[in-house]
Amino acid sequence: MTQHQVLEYDVIVIGAGGAGLRAAIEAATKGASVGLICKSLLGKAHTVMAEGGVAAALANVDDRDSWKVHFADTMRGGHYLNAWRMAELHAKEAPERVRELEGWGALMDRTPDGLINQRNFGGHAYPRLAHVGDRTGLEMIRTLQDHGIHEGIDVHMEVTVSKLLMDGGRCAGALAYDRELGRFKVFKAKAVVMATGGIGRAFLVTSNSWEYTGDGHALAYQAGAELVDMEFVQFHPTGMVWPPSVRGILVTEGVRGEGGILKNSEGRRFMFDDIPPLYKESTADTPEEGWRYVIGDREARRPPELLTRDHVARKIVKEVQEGRGSPHGGAFLDIAWIQEHIKDSEDHIKKKLPSMYHQFKELAGIDITKEPMEVGPTTHYAMGGIRVDPDSQMSTTVPGLFAAGECAAGLHGANRLGGNSLSDLLVFGKRAGGYAAEFSAENTPVHLQDEQIDLAVHEALSPLERDPGADVGPYRLQYELQQLMQDKAGIAREEGGLAEALDELQQLKTRAQAMGVGGSREYNPGWHTVLDLQNLLTVAEAVVMASDARKESRGAHSRLDYLDKDPEWGTVNLVLKKGHDGEMELRREGISEIPKELRKIIEEQG
Amino acid sequence: MKTATFKVWQGNSDGGELETYEVEVDQGYVVLDAIHRIQAEQANDLAVRWNCKAGKCGSCSAEVNGSPKLMCMTRVDELPADKPITVEPMRTFPVVKDLVTDVSWNYEVKASIKRFSPKTADHEDGSWSMDQYDVERPQEFRKCIECFLCQDVCHVLRDHQLHDRFAGPRHYVYVANMEMNPIDTGDRVAELREELGIGYCNITKCCTKVCPEGITITDNAIIPLKERVVDQSYDPLARLIKLVKGTGD
Known part of the structure; x- marks a missing residue:
């Protein structure tokens, strides 16, 4: 024992x-x-x-x-x-x-x-x-x-x-x-x-x-x-993109809540170009109306920068893909412009967004009260x-x-x-x-x-008992997985890439199960990384399988080969469970019917 | 790509030494990036704590070129390029392994401090009205990310090791946040003087200098608390009144 x-x-x-x-x-x-x-x-x-x-x-x-x-x-x-x-x-x-x-x-x-x-x-x-x-x-x-x-x-x-x-x-x-x-x-x-x-x-x-x-x-x-x-998987529209070491660090939506606007390399406020039908009526027609909303005018409608995260992230990617991105592959997020409307804008920004000011100043050498930030989508939330x-x-x-x-x-x-x-x-x-x-x-x-405990202990210790020299090491293997998911199961997905991802995940799984690490049991992040990898591979498989199965684009899930929402998929959740043979099984399940009074609320609120 | 020389302390409670690594450094690299690169390429089992990598969680505290710093907020290009960069664990706490120290003492001290206790709510829904002006003072203290760099630099802990009778700057900031909260009813003045040992602080302001959140620890937290201790414990008039009333000290 x-x-x-x-x-x-x-x-x-x-x-x-x-x-x-x-x-x-x-x-x-x-x-x-x-x-x-x-x-x-x-x-x-x-x-x-x-x-x-x-x-x-x-x-x-x-x-x-x-x-x-x-x-x-x-x-x-x-x-x-x-x-x-x-x-x-x-x-x-x-x-x-x-x-x-x-x-x-x-x-x-x-x-x-x-x-x-x-x-x-x-x-x-x-x-x-x-x-x-x-x-x-x-x-x-x-x-x-x-x-x-x-x-x-x-x-x-x-x-x-x-x-x-x-x-x-x-x-x-x-x-x-x-x-x-x-x-x-x-x-x-x-x-x-x-x-x-x-x-x-x-x-x-x-x-x-x-x-x-x-x-x-x-x-x-x-x-x-x-x-x-x-x-x-939510890709938050505004992560830092430059310098490379800070890529992905979050830039709060609060920047846009306080009046920050998104611009492309041509200086165009591209979020006005394409408003989803679901939000057409509640979105401002002009920058002027958008600003009035920010400062609390109850008659004004919200600026398009405050549309949902899935939409904003996709719009930024589109600008970059079409050659109108910022120098390092993002869009410009500008809060400094509010000086046109607010006298002490520098103090105002520092007070409302102190850690953003600090973060850009220290890590990117950018003063957000004076210059725009460069931002792009970052994996944020499941x-x-x-x-x-x-x-x-x-x-x-x-x-x-x-x-x-x-x-x-x-x-x-x-x-x-x-x-x-x-x-x-x-x-x-x-x-x-x-x-x-x-x-x-x-x-x-x-x-x-x-027996159950002994087996689990044995599983956890096994990477330390294997030869550490045989593969690229736990960090590099994790990096390979991250690259794979980024490229083939990220913000824009399609059937071919997802199928490849599924295959490659199987290979990574095999390698991870054979991965050995050096060092002892004493505070050994290499060992911990191998164990964490097993979990990452399981969730990666689940993401890829479900992404492959949902043949439409909806919310955070975007398919290049199925660009639109499909009403048939609008009432279906995808459920994954471990099968008796140990393989991951996927099934569709209809959403239970929403009670009348809740349906009424949704209809009343538009 | 440029390279830099890092000397990283490695070892455990039995001892250790600085190991030298040549590391490629990308544009914008912070010290933590270099440590991660060493870990990924040269020393898989190098022990280091980190979480947010954005100066918000206070996990990656260490001594960079001898100064207490968050590794994630220390740019490599701002350190002298002509000599190796040393990275060592915080000296005030016992080493666990490499750059990781045992900071559990801080958690024990905090748990011993009299907890927050609010007055009865102002409104039926259980909420309180507070003025922005009144909340801003304690809000400064609530910016603390518990990196414990102030504890690391404080000579009362670092040099004199008075962990058993001195709570350290972090915990005075914690007490100040409650004492200055508009709805708190607790009184921690006697505790500050006795168990928390605020008297040992001789306001050298080292803590304020290293605080990555820019909290004015000495001026805004410690000195006002010291004044309260003095007012309550050593004010001659108050002593006289207590003596007459027979309530003692």
């Missing part, structure tokens, strides 16, 4: 970003004993990178806003593939989840009346994003962290889960190793909440850090969970993920396994609106944690068989 420490909890939460922390807090509040497992140090997860704000219909800035408008905006933004019940719960509960953060120490920017201020963002009809300058994510994760550490939660920092453990068909815990010394820990739990975030590291140009290797997606899939909507029950967030197929935040799917459909991820993680983090605590109270303790 292998050596490992055994830790037992009612609930374990895997991942300590916003969703994981919110889930852990809720489960602990409900009286469960909670272990929180965090791949990095506490407070460093990707939530920290969220900039622009958290979407909630507080109606502090525009009293016409309500949960109904937020619901309709979310459904429209997701091209109606969303799990409507999640969109409903999210819109209804987000305001309370945001307000409660201030009771835990958060300090959002204020309106002149002293209420939480809200800003414009793409696809939201009214100013809806509560924010703190452009560091809203930091505010949220720090608030949840500082509250969470007093709630009796055991935090396991720099511990990575390599496998979910099962008791029959029920999820019963996880095997993990600590980064420091490579010691194994068995977490035995009556309920498991997955909150591991995204899959951005499957692509070359990404705003995601090393952690986002689709661990939750892949581990849940291996344990029998269904994945859904995996073809929908709309797809673990398929869950909309109310409880429990996996549709694995009892005892819950998921929240980015690794869960449903809320965002084919495209996520900016600001809806921070509200997502609060609303569904709380729900997942609460229902996991209930589940653990209602169910019997779990039993773990030694």
Whole structure:
């Protein structure tokens, strides 16, 4: 039998970003004993990178806003593939989840009346994003962290889960190793909440850090969970493109919310050229009207830069492809131009977008109060993920396994609106944690068989036992995967490339399974990278399979060989599950019928 | 492509030494890019912490040419080109391996500090009214990314190793954020004086200088807190009143 420490909890939460922390807090509040497992140090997860704000219909800035408008905006933004019940719960509960953060120490920017201020963002009809300058994510994760550490939660920092453990068909815990010394820990739990975030590291140009290797997606899939909507990967329209070392780092949508405009090399504001029919009526006709919207004129319609992310990203790519891009293959994003309208524009920009100012100044030598930025699409967010029950967030197929935040799917459909991820993680983090605590109270303790643990330990250790010299090494192999996904399953896809990608993924899989690494078990990132690679390859396969199957362009999924939306695909989700033979199986599933009253809301809101 | 010479500290708690690497550096390279390149091409098991690579998470703290820095925000072309660039772990904390240090002490100190406790909500929906002017002061402290570079540079910790009686600049900033929050009702002044040892700080302002977020740690957080400690603990008039009332110190 292998050596490992055994830790037992009612609930374990895997991942300590916003969703994981919110889930852990809720489960602990409900009286469960909670272990929180965090791949990095506490407070460093990707939530920290969220900039622009958290979407909630507080109606502090525009009293016409309500949960109904937020619901309709979310459904429209997701091209109606969303799990409507999640969109409903999210819109209804987000305001309370945001307000409660201030009771835990958060300090959002204020309106002149002293209420939480809200800003414009793409696809939201009214100013809806509560924010703190452009560091809203930091505010949220720090608030949840500082509250969470007093709630009796055991935090396991720099511990990575390599496998979910099962008791029959029920999820019963996880095997993990600590980064420091490579010691194994068995977490035995009556309920498991997955909150591991995204899959951005499957692509070359990404705003995601090393952690986002689709661990939750892949581990849940291996344990029998269904994945859904995996073809929908959000390419955020504005990542940095120059210099090469910063390529992909996020430039907040808040820049456009504060009046930033997109221009091509000819100085043309190309976003006015092509407005999608769904948004024709709500988009400004002239730059003048767009500016009035930015400064709060209720009669004005939004500028086209604030269309949804899928559309803006595609438009930038088009300009570049047609030879009108910026010198380094992007478009120009200009906030400095607001000096035409605002006297102290330099101070205004520094106050509203302090970290953007800092980021460009330090990393690119650009003063955004004076010059335009160069931006282009960057892999940002997975709309797809673990398929869950909309109310409880429990996996549709694995009892005892819950998921929240980015690794869960449903809320965002084919495209996520900016600001809806921070509200997502609060609303569904709380729900997942609460229902996991209930589940653990209602169910019997779990039993773990030694053979299962021994096998998982053996799998995790095997890269260290193989010859490290035989291939290119773990980092280069990951790079090859990222290049492959970027080229063949990225922002523009087609049948031939996807078929090739599927083949090449099989070869990469074989190589990854044979990959050896040097060094010891002691804080060895090479070893960790090989283990993460297995998860990345699983999610990459899911993305490619689903992208190949959806023969239309919708939301974030663009097919060069099927350029238009196909109404037949408008009511269908793609579901992936591990088959009995171990192969990935894909099936179409019709979306359940939306209740009359919700349908009415969508119709009323246009 | 240009190359640069890096000397990277490698080892563990038993000891270690600077290893020399020649690295190709692309335009715009930051120190973390070079470390990643070394890791990918020459030393697969080189241990380093990082996450956002954009100065927002505070994971990649190290000492570059002897100065506490975030590796992701330190441009290679801004360092002297004529000599090797040294990269070492933060010296104030025990080494785990290579550039990774054990910073868990910081988390323990924070958890020991009296938590945020709000007054009753102003409105029925559970919210509070606060003026932008009033929130801006604590908002400065909430910019902290917990990189612990201020802790690393502080001589009370770095040279005198008073970790057992001195919380360090990061935690004074944390306390200041709560003390100056318009809706907080907690009082942490006695704690600052006793357990958190703010008196050991002799305001050399080294922490302010290294803060990558530009927080004016000494002037805006530590000095006002010290004033509160002095007001409450050493004000002669207050002492007299306490003496007369018999409430003691």
